[in-house]
Amino acid sequence: MYKIVSAIFLAENIKKIEIEAPRIAKKRKAGQFVMIRVSKTGERVPLTIADSDPEKGTITLIVQGMGKSTRELNGKEAGESISDIVGPLGTPSHIEKFGTAVSIGGGVGTAIAYPTAVALKEAGNYVITINGARSKELVILEDEMKAVSDEAYITTDDGSYGFHGFVTQKLQELIDSGKKIDYVLAIGPIPMMRAIAEVTRPYQIKTMVSLNPIMIDGTGMCGGCRVTVDNEIRFACVEGPEFDAHKVDFKNLVDRNKLYLPEEQQSAETFAHKCHLNKQV
Amino acid sequence: MDAKHITKKERLAIPRQVMPAQDPELRIHNFREVHLGYTPELAQAEAMRCIQCKDPVCIQGCPVNIKIDQFIKMIAEGDFLGAAKKIKEDNVLPSICGRVCPQEDQCEKMCILTKKYESVAIGNLERFVGDYERETGNVELPHVQPSTGKKIAVIGSGPAGLSCANDLIQLGHAVTVFEALHELGGVLMYGIPEFRLPKEIVKAEIEGLKKLGVEFVTNTVAGRSVTIDELLKEEGFDAAFIGVGAGLPWFMGIPGENLLGVYSANEFLTRVNLMKSYDFPYFDTPVFNCKGKNVAVFGGGNTAMDAIRTAKRLGAEHAYLIYRRSEAEMPAREEEIHHAQKEGIEFMMLMNPVEFIGNEQQWLTGVKCIRMELGEPDDSGRRKPVPVKNSEFILPIDMAIISIGNGSNPLIKQTTPDIEVSKRDTIIVDINTMATSKEDVYAGGDIVTGGATVILAMGAGRTAAKAIHEKLMGVTIPA
Ligand SMILES: Cc1cc2nc3c(=O)[nH]c(=O)nc-3n(C[C@H](O)[C@H](O)[C@H](O)COP(=O)(O)OP(=O)(O)OC[C@H]3O[C@@H](n4cnc5c(N)ncnc54)[C@H](O)[C@@H]3O)c2cc1C
Ligand SMILES: Cc1cc2nc3c(=O)[nH]c(=O)nc-3n(C[C@H](O)[C@H](O)[C@H](O)COP(=O)(O)OP(=O)(O)OC[C@H]3O[C@@H](n4cnc5c(N)ncnc54)[C@H](O)[C@@H]3O)c2cc1C
Ligand code: SF4
Ligand code: SF4
Ligand code: FES
Numbered sequence: 001m002y003k004i005v006s007a008i009f010l011a012e013n014i015k016k017i018e019i020e021a022p023r024i025a026k027k028r029k030a031g032q033f034v035m036i037r038v039s040k041t042g043e044r045v046p047l048t049i050a051d052s053d054p055e056k057g058t059i060t061l062i063v064q065g066m067g068k069s070t071r072e073l074n075g076k077e078a079g080e081s082i083s084d085i086v087g088p089l090g091t092p093s094h095i096e097k098f099g100t101a102v103s104i105g106g107g108v109g110t111a112i113a114y115p116t117a118v119a120l121k122e123a124g125n126y127v128i129t130i131n132g133a134r135s136k137e138l139v140i141l142e143d144e145m146k147a148v149s150d151e152a153y154i155t156t157d158d159g160s161y162g163f164h165g166f167v168t169q170k171l172q173e174l175i176d177s178g179k180k181i182d183y184v185l186a187i188g189p190i191p192m193m194r195a196i197a198e199v200t201r202p203y204q205i206k207t208m209v210s211l212n213p214i215m216i217d218g219t220g221m222c223g224g225c226r227v228t229v230d231n232e233i234r235f236a237c238v239e240g241p242e243f244d245a246h247k248v249d250f251k252n253l254v255d256r257n258k259l260y261l262p263e264e265q266q267s268a269e270t271f272a273h274k275c276h277l278n279k280q281v
Numbered sequence: 282m283d284a285k286h287i288t289k290k291e292r293l294a295i296p297r298q299v300m301p302a303q304d305p306e307l308r309i310h311n312f313r314e315v316h317l318g319y320t321p322e323l324a325q326a327e328a329m330r331c332i333q334c335k336d337p338v339c340i341q342g343c344p345v346n347i348k349i350d351q352f353i354k355m356i357a358e359g360d361f362l363g364a365a366k367k368i369k370e371d372n373v374l375p376s377i378c379g380r381v382c383p384q385e386d387q388c389e390k391m392c393i394l395t396k397k398y399e400s401v402a403i404g405n406l407e408r409f410v411g412d413y414e415r416e417t418g419n420v421e422l423p424h425v426q427p428s429t430g431k432k433i434a435v436i437g438s439g440p441a442g443l444s445c446a447n448d449l450i451q452l453g454h455a456v457t458v459f460e461a462l463h464e465l466g467g468v469l470m471y472g473i474p475e476f477r478l479p480k481e482i483v484k485a486e487i488e489g490l491k492k493l494g495v496e497f498v499t500n501t502v503a504g505r506s507v508t509i510d511e512l513l514k515e516e517g518f519d520a521a522f523i524g525v526g527a528g529l530p531w532f533m534g535i536p537g538e539n540l541l542g543v544y545s546a547n548e549f550l551t552r553v554n555l556m557k558s559y560d561f562p563y564f565d566t567p568v569f570n571c572k573g574k575n576v577a578v579f580g581g582g583n584t585a586m587d588a589i590r591t592a593k594r595l596g597a598e599h600a601y602l603i604y605r606r607s608e609a610e611m612p613a614r615e616e617e618i619h620h621a622q623k624e625g626i627e628f629m630m631l632m633n634p635v636e637f638i639g640n641e642q643q644w645l646t647g648v649k650c651i652r653m654e655l656g657e658p659d660d661s662g663r664r665k666p667v668p669v670k671n672s673e674f675i676l677p678i679d680m681a682i683i684s685i686g687n688g689s690n691p692l693i694k695q696t697t698p699d700i701e702v703s704k705r706d707t708i709i710v711d712i713n714t715m716a717t718s719k720e721d722v723y724a725g726g727d728i729v730t731g732g733a734t735v736i737l738a739m740g741a742g743r744t745a746a747k748a749i750h751e752k753l754m755g756v757t758i759p760a
Binding site: 037089223 | 461462463499500501502505506507526528529530532534538539541544545547548551552555556557561562563564565566567570642643690691692
């Protein structure tokens with residue numbers, strides 16, 4: 001069992017959870033993730049390591065409640081435990097001094113982009129961050145992002161805060177302003193990452209995206225996390241999750257992630273029902 | 282009959298004792314074990330068939346040279362616990378090997394009776410004594426030598442790692458097994474299904490090792506959570522054994538392989554066996570709902586057989602096994618092939634898929650196959666299948682399971698570059714000691730041989746344990 005040290009909501013449905021995992025805290029690099037199992041009957045779910053404290057032996061996860069597993073995890077409080085956690089998994093982000101690097105996060109993708117933004121800054125890049133959310137209440141890690149950025153932008157779809165519009169529009173604006181951009185990292189919903197790839201393609205700006213296929217073991221054994229990159233099968237849990245945005249077959253990823261839609265709904269409904277019953281007694 | 286006074290003629294007159302099994306009609310609706318095991322009477326009758334050869338050639342067929350004639354004699358005389366001890370001198374997992382060894386290619390193939398009669402059912406007997414010892418609560422903990430003060434890291438808890446840990450702990454070393462998954466046992470737990478190898482048996486073996494003092498650490502990926510260099514240099518281990526098994530599944534590289542409903546056998550079996558998705562939604566991990574659907578597996582090995590028989594048990598209407606050679610060339614255990622046929626698995630031999638076909642929503646709807654015929658023998662000595670021109674046809678299917686083998690897991694290679702690997706990324710070892718090119722690091726099992734067998738993995742683990750002991754202690758254990 002792995003103990004939760006602290007757990008606080010950053011925004012509605014998005015929780016920051018610090019868990020005891022000394023080996024992982026010591027080893028993890030930006031861009032890597034863990035697989036967790038909340039309970040003995042739980043599924044294995046991949047979550048990016050947002051931060052770690054090697055001294056304390058803890059790692060931080062930022063989790064958006066999507067379906068059964070993530071909601072169950074977000075229901076946990078400090079002092080409770082989860083069954084399993086393994087990592088750090090995946091190939092760390094490729095970090096070097098590119099020059100000007102733009103880190104773009106959409107929704108909970110901001111949390112996934114954060115550690116890499118930190119590493120890009122430490123490597124001496126001029127770091128620009130663009131973080132998008134649907135509206136003001138859903139903006140996360142604003143201060144943290146500001147602290148590692150030379151320029152930090154927030155965008156909201158409804159204009160309730162920061163730039164009114166999508167992260168793609170903000171990126172286009174930066175490019176149009178004549179800024180020389182050497183590297184873009186985009187993490188968020190698949191349509192967002194696909195759109196970013198199309199923004200940077202004409203300018204041939206090196207662009208990486210962090211893919212989120214469904215994973216099972218996460219250790220390179222089952223082949224379930226396969227994605228198509230440059231017309232080849234690649235395994236996101238060991239060769240990724242970051243890949244060249246201009247070569248990713250996004251459509252295939254969107255399709256494959258729909259594989260268990262009815263089952264996921266069933267799981268979430270049963271879980272919601274159980275919670276409801278628990279509240280009643 | 283009395284085992285001591287029976288004549289050779291009488292022995293030869295006894296027919297091979299059939300092991301009782303669940304009725305096929307029944308078993309396709311459950312995951313319980315197919316075979317029910319010998320009773321003591323059946324085991325003794327079978328044991329009496331062994332003519333106790335002066336030169337027991339069966340032993341040469343066993344990769345770990347179990348003293349087959351001796352343990353069978355003990356069974357015939359009713360000394361089942363003695364037989365178990367005898368086997369365990371060479372094989373620590375008789376209940377498992379008795380069930381999963383390809384006996385017809387190993388010990389039983391060599392048995393002298395095979396030529397004129399049927400071979401002695403060595404595997405069934407081995408299974409019987411292993412089960413007897415466990416079920417009667419008579420498993421004795423082996424004697425553990427006084428502590429040597431040495432610490433050894435075993436990476437991976439499959440049969441290679443478990444057998445290596447077993448020998449090392451008995452020799453007095455401290456042993457820690459690191460396993461990537463949340464569950465111990467490797468393929469024995471997440472690959473081979475319950476109906477062929479009950480998980481209780483694997484768990485009991487692991488419990489036994491825990492009692493001997495082996496420490497198990499799950500959720501730890503060597504190379505990522507901790508590197509081999511860190512184990513040796515920072516964590517004070519004197520040697521390491523790598524038994525991480527095979528790696529990523531191969532795909533066929535044909536159009537449509539990423540359609541929804543196309544699985545690798547590893548993924549399908551992992552979802553069902555490790556994550557228990559047959560019990561969804563009690564367990565959270567879902568799997569394709571096979572009920573009333575047409576499912577096809579591509580391949581002819583044990584894995585293919587396990588996958589399609591699992592799909593059948595999950596309710597598949599049609600369960601096809603599509604293989605590009607003929608039945609005679611199938612690498613699966615003979616018994617599994619027979620069981621599969623009895624369970625209504627539809628064998629489609631000499632056929633190769635060329636394309637998966639999907640609908641607008643990208644769900645699989647069918648597979649285009651081409652018929653094959655057997656040509657000249659290839660490198661493996663098997664006749665090479667060649668496509669028959671214009672013989673393509675479309676088979677409607679809802680789910681496809683690809684089972685054509687695995688590559689090697691790249692993690693160790695990436696994170697420990699001073700371990701030499703082959704072109705296929707398998708680890709290169711000295712087969713007498715299982716030593717790798719890196720000092721104090723040994724390896725064995727599928728990561729060395731490519732996908733092979735449980736008994737070979739176990740044998741490798743034991744060879745390595747002996748070599749590690751000799752190296753660390755500066756002694757020689759007589760063979
Ligand atoms: C490398 C990687 C890093 C990730 N990092 C984070 C993170 O830091 N924070 C965060 O909130 N989310 C992260 N995710 C996404 C997170 O794993 C999914 O939201 C979660 O698995 C959903 O599970 P669920 O049971 O709550 O929802 P479900 O109802 O089961 O599924 C909702 C959606 O999540 C996806 N999904 C379902 N099961 C899995 C699975 N086993 N693996 C991957 N995706 C799945 C599917 O697209 C599905 O439609 C990451 C995903 C990947 C692959
Ligand atoms: C479905 C199926 C059916 C089979 N049927 C038969 C049969 O009937 N008879 C037979 O003889 N053989 C059979 N085999 C083959 C047999 O199971 C293997 O040859 C054998 O299990 C290999 O043992 P191993 O110890 O080398 O590896 P494995 O059993 O694969 O175990 C390796 C272990 O190492 C762990 N691991 C991997 N990487 C790491 C890492 N970096 N750090 C820590 N741990 C790690 C894995 O999670 C796993 O638990 C079958 C295989 C499959 C897949
Ligand atoms: S271990 Fe396998 S090959 Fe050896 S005797 Fe037993 S069943 Fe036969
Ligand atoms: S070869 Fe056959 S008959 Fe002879 S000892 Fe071995 S099992 Fe018995
Ligand atoms: S999740 Fe199984 S190989 Fe990547």
